Amino acid sequence: MQQLRDTASQLMILNDEIAQTYSRYQNDRKLFCRSGCGQCCLHPGIEASVLEMLPLALHLYDTGLAESTLDALQQHDHDQAGCFFYQATSEDRKSGQCGVYPYRPAVCRMFGAAGYRGREGEVLLSVCKVIRAGAPEAVIATEQSLSSETPPMMRNHKAQIAQLDYELSKENMPIKQATAAALEKVLTKAYYAGLV
Template sequence: MNRLRELSSQVMDVYQLLSQEFSAFQTSQSLHCVEKCGACCNKPDIEVSPLEMLPYALHLFDTGMAEQVFDELDNYNGFACKQYQRTSLDGNEGYCGIYEYRPGICRMFGAAGYATKSGEATLSVCKPIKQSVPEKYAASLIAIQTNTHQPPMIAQGRQKLAQLDYEWGEKLMPINEALRFVLEKILTVSYYSSDIDDGVAA
């Protein structure tokens, strides 16, 4: 378990860097997430790596909630990230229930860079942000095209995480499945109280 805790600490360190980097860009371009928006959180097919869910999974284990959440995920058929807390009946408004432990993609997405097929940098901005500040979005695209302001790249952010542990960091799966995967590993390690040679366990 010590190896998992060490890995989790490293993930949280990268999270801090990603939050600072992507938040700074979004602030400089005035491309912030719309308040109370749940557009991304309402999609259970958002993919993350198991590594991204490790800090939260260990938090659940340490607070005695791991088995309960694992069982809930085993039977969960919801159409959103299970950690999304709705504040409207249609689910369009809400907030993240695990903000401190939210995955890397949640820290990067909203307004971030990605490479086109030709290798040029462009901007990925979610629909609610585009609709709320269309002029800011257009200005940001111009800044990228004229090379006056380049966005942080999602792929590079993912790579910073993946290089901590390629087995768990490169694998992508729907967010609820990723949490269940990690919880199962942690509970197995705890149950046997011995090393599991899976590349990440202590």
């Protein structure tokens, strides 16, 4: 159990660095997320690794919510409602907030604008469609700057995270599944450590 806690602590530090890196880039390039926008959280297919959900699973365990959250995750009709942890604040569900913000996975810290590599190895820009529609000139200027200014690359940060625990990082799956797997891991460790 202590090893899981140590890994989660290291990941939380790395997560903060990742969030700052993407936030700084997005601010510099004027590719801001609209305040209160939750449209990315409506996508049911957002994927994370089990490792990315480990800090949340430990937090739920420490607050006595591990079993009940695992039950709720297993019963949740995920595909219709977007992410299990999304809390909509508008009727059309397009505005809202993350219910587990401090423990959100790394992938959610890279939302908005980030770099990735195309088939030929070229650097490309991934931009959320809401940002693209709201700031088309900033998107064009950023795309034109790609050869001189490399954006933060999602793949590099995923690789950095994987170095903390290859086994728990080797597969990406929908956030709901990854959280359930992380909770099962924590509960199993706690059981064998005689903590439950």
